[in-house]
Amino acid sequence: MGLAGSGEDTTKKGPESPLASQNPAESTPTQAVATFKLEFATLYKTLYSHLHDDQTTLLLYLLLHKNDDFRTYVLARTDMESLVLPILHTLYHAPDSTSHHIYMSLIILLILSEDDSFNKTIHDIPLKNITWYTERLISDISLGGLLILVVIRTITYNMTKMRDKYLHTNCLAALANMSSQFRSLHPYVCQRLVSLFETLAKRHARLCESLRHTEDLLDEADSDMPDALSDVSVLEEVLRMVLEILNSVLTHQLSHNHNLVYTLLYKRHLFQPFSTHPNFQDVTQNIDVVLAYLMGRLETTKRDPGVQDVQEVIQQGVLHLPKDRLKKFPELKFKYVEESEPEEFFIPYVWTLVYHGSGIYWRPDTISMFDPSQPDG
Structure with missing residues (x-):
């Protein structure tokens, strides 16, 4: 995983995404590529309702990164706080989350921050009484303001606990993308x-x-x-x-x-x-x-x-x-x-989620891909 700065062409050509799907509300009589119909509204609600889970956050990342139609749908929503607030909640409680969950949450924010309309809209969405934000009682703040607060807190947490340059980079890149708005x-x-x-x-x-x-x-x-x-x-x-x-x-x-x-x-x-x-x-x-x-x-x-x-x-x-x-x-x-070889990050991560969440038993002493004693491998 990495970043590309301003002006760099990062478009990658490749085979059709296996996540190709179509919102029935926008269906057309003929399709050049085989797709399956999926109610984006239902998917959107299901995702934001379960973003406290690693696997749901990973799925959201995959959809935003690989499925242009779904990303466009999400960015056109008028209730952006439904999706963003659970992500901020995860980041705010970083000590209780796995490092992979933190990474995925930040990358989702970074992907969203690439869109100018998102960066503008979040400052027009008022929030009141965010009870889980306990650093200070803030009765009236915009979604954009809360996002900035939580990302800054994540940077501070990283400086004292994780000391991960990659996490710093993603936090600052998201803030940089949003800063002009x-x-x-x-x-x-x-x-x-x-x-x-x-x-x-x-x-x-x-x-x-x-x-x-x-x-x-x-x-x-x-x-x-x-x-x-x-x-x-x-x-x-x-x-x-x-x-x-x-x-x-x-x-x-x-x-x-x-x-x-x-x-x-x-x-x-x-x-x-x-x-x-x-x-x-x-x-x-x-x-x-x-x-x-x-x-x-x-x-x-x-x-x-x-x-x-x-x-x-x-x-x-x-x-x-x-x-x-x-x-x-x-x-x-x-x-x-x-990155050129993302499987080095994702394959152990996915198998860690399978190991801990599937209910299927594997002998821990036979696992070499990740550390089964750790929640994020």
């Missing part, structure tokens, strides 16, 4: 997004300081040096991606994100070290421009402006900021593609 984000969502950057920035500073200390004590040929350099490199990739996401929001949706701008102003000191860093200068430029412009307007108001004063300056300032001051970047677009 972030609108009217809840204040708490903005805080968590900037806090993610703050956590990464502090870790980067500690790693760089540790590396400098190590260089003083060890010869560069020492075995610890390559590992330390690799850690810094990986962290800088993640930091840059988060900055690109923030940059994308300011470039495409500045006037619709007053709360995010307020949070960025409040935490503007976090970005100053990166404005002169050669690896981040380009992606911090627009952030610097927006914050400097608004700070200039704030300085012409009251000596000690309150929260309401700052919010009013932001509301007016984002409308009057000359757009030609912002550097144009290509829209962030990532596409999910399977």
